[in-house]
Amino acid sequence: MTTTLNVIVDQMVSPVPGGIGRYTEELTRELIRIAPAGCDVAGYVSASSPHDLDTLRTLLPGISAIRSSRLRRRELQWAWALGLGRAAGRGMVHAPSLLAPLGRHNRLGQSGDQVIVTIHDVVPWTHPESLTPRGVAWHKAMARRAHRYADAVIVDTHAVAGQLSEIMDFGDRIRVISAAVSSKLALPVDVDARAKQLGLPEKYLLSVGTLEPRKGLAPLVQSLREARDVDLPLLVVGPPGWGDIDLAKLAVEAGLPDGRVRAMGFLADADLAVALHRASAFVFPSLAEGFGLPVIEAFSLGTPVIHSSDPAVVEVAGGAGITVDLEPQVSYPERLAAAITSVVSDPVLAERLRFAGIDRSKTFSWHDSADKVWQLHADL
Numbered sequence: 279m280t281t282t283l284n285v286i287v288d289q290m291v292s293p294v295p296g297g298i299g300r301y302t303e304e305l306t307r308e309l310i311r312i313a314p315a316g317c318d319v320a321g322y323v324s325a326s327s328p329h330d331l332d333t334l335r336t337l338l339p340g341i342s343a344i345r346s347s348r349l350r351r352r353e354l355q356w357a358w359a360l361g362l363g364r365a366a367g368r369g370m371v372h373a374p375s376l377l378a379p380l381g382r383h384n385r386l387g388q389s390g391d392q393v394i395v396t397i398h399d400v401v402p403w404t405h406p407e408s409l410t411p412r413g414v415a416w417h418k419a420m421a422r423r424a425h426r427y428a429d430a431v432i433v434d435t436h437a438v439a440g441q442l443s444e445i446m447d448f449g450d451r452i453r454v455i456s457a458a459v460s461s462k463l464a465l466p467v468d469v470d471a472r473a474k475q476l477g478l479p480e481k482y483l484l485s486v487g488t489l490e491p492r493k494g495l496a497p498l499v500q501s502l503r504e505a506r507d508v509d510l511p512l513l514v515v516g517p518p519g520w521g522d523i524d525l526a527k528l529a530v531e532a533g534l535p536d537g538r539v540r541a542m543g544f545l546a547d548a549d550l551a552v553a554l555h556r557a558s559a560f561v562f563p564s565l566a567e568g569f570g571l572p573v574i575e576a577f578s579l580g581t582p583v584i585h586s587s588d589p590a591v592v593e594v595a596g597g598a599g600i601t602v603d604l605e606p607q608v609s610y611p612e613r614l615a616a617a618i619t620s621v622v623s624d625p626v627l628a629e630r631l632r633f634a635g636i637d638r639s640k641t642f643s644w645h646d647s648a649d650k651v652w653q654l655h656a657d658l
Contacts, residue, residue: 280318282342283309283655286373287321288351290337291330294517296488297571298398302374303337304460308648309372310340317652318342322371324351359419370655376420380427392658394651395424396432399568399590400441401492408492408565421446429658432651434569437589455650456594457569458642459578462547465555472552476542483512483618484557484581486550486572487564489541490519494563494586497611499528499539501563504615508622510558511537517544555579559621559628562591563614565604570594574642577635582628584617598638599631 285306289299310319321334321344334344347354349363354377357363361381371379371393378395402409402417409417424431430451433439439452466472487493495514502512514525529539545553554560560576562585570591576583583599585591592601600617604610621628 279316281316281370283313283317283319283370283372283652284322284345285309285319286323286371286375286377287334287338287344288323288354288377289375290334291323291326292351294488294519296517296519297569298375300460300571301398301457304458304644305374305648305651306338306341308644309651310338312645312648312652314652314656320345323347324354325349355416359416359423361423372651372655376417376424378420378424378428380420380423382427392429392655393427394430394432394654394658395420395428396434397421397424397438397442397568398434399438399566400445401566401568403445404441405492405566408490424448430654432654435590435593437593438568441589453650453654455647455654456642457571458644458647459571459575459639460547461644463551463554463575463578464548465551465579466548469552469555472549473556476545476549476553478513478553478556479511481510481558481622482556483510483559483561483622484515484553484576485512485561485563486515486554486575487562488516488519489514489523489525491523492565493523494565494610495523495525496528497607498561498563498614499525499534500532500611501614501618502534502538503532504612505619508615508619510622512539512561513542513553513557514540515542515545515550515553550575551579554581557581559584559618561614561618562586563602563610564588564591567591573599574639578639580632580636582621582631583635584614584621596638596641598634 287302289302320342324347326346358379373395375396378393402414406414425446431448432453432455434456436454439454525539525541554576560581560583562573564586567588567590573595585595585599587601587603602613602617
């Protein structure tokens with residue numbers, strides 16, 4: 279008899295997959311690869327097009343099946359927030375986010391039903407202004423359901439575990455299981471050709487993240503005005519998100535010349551690897567994170583990293599980057615400017631950060647993360 283782990287993979291085919299989409303893809307692929315004998319992995323999504331289903335099968339080789347709800351994504355989100363559609367929650371269910379079919383069941387596992395959810399950050403409580411009101415309401419509603427019904431809750435860092443425990447007490451149900459760098463994020467053989475095609479300058483600063491207020495892009499752009507001894511362009515990789523972040527407008531408001539700040543949109547893994555590797559420095563100014571995957575992605579490619587003092591990012595960086603205090607916010611751009619100047623003007627410091635980052639990135643592994651997930655389900 280085969281035991282199936284049902285993974286909610288819906289974020290992978292969301293219009294803006296973001297970091298959670300990447301997390302879902304990497305974790306699910308590794309769960310499939312190291313599945314114990316007698317176990318397999320199936321996926322579950324909201325109502326999806328044949329193209330999206332084919333994409334999932336391509337990205338998740340070896341997945342045993344993909345089940346699709348009759349409800350569209352938003353309908354499914356609110357149905358599960360209201361406790362409807364519990365049929366999807368039978369058996370072993372793993373949710374790489376709060377999107378999960380949570381309802382009353384026997385937590386002792388005697389019924390064979392178990393649901394594990396993942397809470398990546400506490401932004402809806404600490405920085406609600408950085409999300410839509412609808413998004414805040416949904417996350418809080420799902421967290422309350424997780425508090426009542428989840429068999430276990432995974433967080434990415436001890437920082438988030440501590441922050442979450444101050445909001446609601448999950449007791450011993452919380453587990454810290456980190457993310458890692460994708461094996462697909464590797465330098466291709468045609469580095470020079472790709473760099474030329476991407477229009478990469480000889481020297482530049484790079485930032486990665488969905489274009490939304492929480493990512494700290496506004497103070498980063500302002501910091502370029504403060505860093506008078508640094509005349510490097512800033513390239514920002516990431517899809518548009520919530521909040522109408524217009525990099526060109528931010529650059530104009532900061533008094534920067536045309537072309538100093540450039541939005542590159544979404545990049546495929548090979549192109550992203552080239553952009554990261556060739557950057558003079560990677561800057562991650564985020565105001566709030568649950569993990570900060572781009573930081574260890576930059577580490578893995580030997581790029582000096584400058585990051586905010588958000589607790590989760592500091593934990594993940596482990597001292598391998600330059601930490602910039604978020605507070606006081608009014609002078610945050612000035613501190614970012616100082617950090618950028620120190621890295622790009624000091625080759626010795628940049629080289630030390632390069633090796634420290636490579637070493638730090640090796641402490642994270644999707645194999646270890648997936649193994650811990652399988653063990654957690656087994657323990658339940």
